[in-house]
Amino acid sequence: MAENSFKYVIVGGGVAAGYAAREFTKQGVKSGELAIISKEGVAPYERPALSKAYLFPEGTARLPGFHVCVGSGGERLLPEWYTEKGISLILNTEIVKADLASKTLISAAGETFKYQILIVATGSTVIRLTDFGVEGADAKNIFYLREIDDADKLVEAIKTKKNGKALIVGGGYIGLELSAALRMNNIDVCMVYPEPWCMPRLFTAGIASFYESYYANKGIDIIKGTVAVGFGKNENGEVVDVKLKDGRVIEADIVVVGVGGRPLTTLVKGQVEEEKGGIKTDAFFKTSSPDVYAVGDVATFPLKLFNEQRRVEHVDHARKSAEQAVKAIFASEQGTSIEEYDYLPYFYSRAFDLSWQFYGDNVGETVLFGDNSPTSETHKFGTYWIKDGKVVGVFLESGTPEENKAIAKLARVQPLVNNLDQLAAEGLAFASNI
Ligand code: FAD
Numbered sequence: 001m002a003e004n005s006f007k008y009v010i011v012g013g014g015v016a017a018g019y020a021a022r023e024f025t026k027q028g029v030k031s032g033e034l035a036i037i038s039k040e041g042v043a044p045y046e047r048p049a050l051s052k053a054y055l056f057p058e059g060t061a062r063l064p065g066f067h068v069c070v071g072s073g074g075e076r077l078l079p080e081w082y083t084e085k086g087i088s089l090i091l092n093t094e095i096v097k098a099d100l101a102s103k104t105l106i107s108a109a110g111e112t113f114k115y116q117i118l119i120v121a122t123g124s125t126v127i128r129l130t131d132f133g134v135e136g137a138d139a140k141n142i143f144y145l146r147e148i149d150d151a152d153k154l155v156e157a158i159k160t161k162k163n164g165k166a167l168i169v170g171g172g173y174i175g176l177e178l179s180a181a182l183r184m185n186n187i188d189v190c191m192v193y194p195e196p197w198c199m200p201r202l203f204t205a206g207i208a209s210f211y212e213s214y215y216a217n218k219g220i221d222i223i224k225g226t227v228a229v230g231f232g233k234n235e236n237g238e239v240v241d242v243k244l245k246d247g248r249v250i251e252a253d254i255v256v257v258g259v260g261g262r263p264l265t266t267l268v269k270g271q272v273e274e275e276k277g278g279i280k281t282d283a284f285f286k287t288s289s290p291d292v293y294a295v296g297d298v299a300t301f302p303l304k305l306f307n308e309q310r311r312v313e314h315v316d317h318a319r320k321s322a323e324q325a326v327k328a329i330f331a332s333e334q335g336t337s338i339e340e341y342d343y344l345p346y347f348y349s350r351a352f353d354l355s356w357q358f359y360g361d362n363v364g365e366t367v368l369f370g371d372n373s374p375t376s377e378t379h380k381f382g383t384y385w386i387k388d389g390k391v392v393g394v395f396l397e398s399g400t401p402e403e404n405k406a407i408a409k410l411a412r413v414q415p416l417v418n419n420l421d422q423l424a425a426e427g428l429a430f431a432s433n434i
Helices: 015-026 047-051 079-084 148-160 173-184 205-217 315-334 401-413 420-426 428-432
Strands: 005-011 034-037 088-090 095-099 104-107 112-120 124-126 165-169 188-193 221-224 228-233 239-244 249-251 254-257 261-263 278-280 292-294 299-303 308-311 346-351 354-360 365-370 381-387 390-397
Touching: 005 015, 015 034, 015 112, 015 315, 034 112, 047 148, 047 173, 079 088, 095 112, 112 315, 148 254, 165 173, 173 188, 173 205, 173 254, 173 346, 205 221, 205 365, 205 381, 205 390, 239 254, 292 315, 315 346, 354 401, 365 420, 381 420, 390 401, 390 428, 401 428, 420 428
Parallel strands: 005 034, 005 112, 034 088, 112 292, 165 188, 165 254, 188 221, 278 299
Antiparallel strands: 095 104, 104 112, 124 261, 228 239, 239 249, 299 308, 346 354, 354 390, 365 381, 381 390
């Protein structure tokens, strides 16, 4: 094939791309057939590390330590691995145009790439306060976290603003993980979010009250029910304070904003069907355009278990959707078929000495179990979600590997329950006995 022409091209070099590359080799891809084109300057890595061990003062994670596929217990794919397998890793290259009709991609530098089969794995981008014209939001030392370059800038600021003050905008998992990481670096941390409790998209009030008290005990201030409406700067253009909507002004020399993301679908906009903000795919991650697949954060796929189309922005799905798409590509080339994607939603987070896992769906009535007192020694507690008499979702803090396996099984089996008081009394034992 001519230079810059590949049988398979993956646009985006994140989690999904890395797991797809491993699956391509398992399926017998030949040298020279596959290219990964990435805006980032490094080989695919486990992105969740950026808001966790990458920022720790001790036991810090650095590349090549967390290249895929270590996050799921697999072998690390170092840059040399791609060379050995004849996979072209085209880094520092942003694709700015995709013409699906002519199967052509064009980079920001004007290079052209041709493909036969395309996998879109561009992930998400962060929502910025500058997008809403928030006053002073362009000040220095206001950070966002999506890619390794963002994390490096934050690490630098942690060093230069030693023992400084940080304000975290947003109470989602990024806000919670970053608050913990900055606090561990001996920085004074204040979190601000508009909702009545943290992580409202998943947490119930009962779950959140544990984390909010735990954070308060670690010395983190939490201001709820208001938002940042402006930032003050000094003569060097560095942020010095944050104005809140309720009139308060909070001093800060580091600000980290974690107010959500948006899937990067622009490249193929108008050329493929979209749904729920993502690229619509079937159960094999095939889009409405021939020979184009979409995986990871950008895909809106059929979630068989709940019988609806969903988009999932979590690492486990990025890994599994990528593997499914590659298996489907090879099956279709060989005229065989594979099973439909049958995903059980799984999210997790870690901060301080805490670690939670969630499986299933967070809809319906809830039952809190265990000890969610912030001063509890074990802080092992959880919540069941019950819909139409069945347990459809389970959350567990501080579970052992066996207990986490048990809650995953429970969310998959969706057992019937008829007495919620009894379920609360049984607690984790209910899951362990399934
Ligand atoms: P990504 O991993 O984001 O990869 C997309 C890649 O595409 C990037 O390299 C990007 O530079 C590149 N790209 C984008 N556009 C272009 C273009 N036009 N041309 C070339 N390249 C392009 N999930 C969890 O379940 N648990 C966690 O604890 C957790 N922690 C996280 C912490 C952080 C800081 C972040 C940012 C995310 C976290 N996530 C977590 C979410 C998880 O990392 C994502 O769901 C996952 O990375 C999605 O994989 P992806 O391959 O779709 O996208």
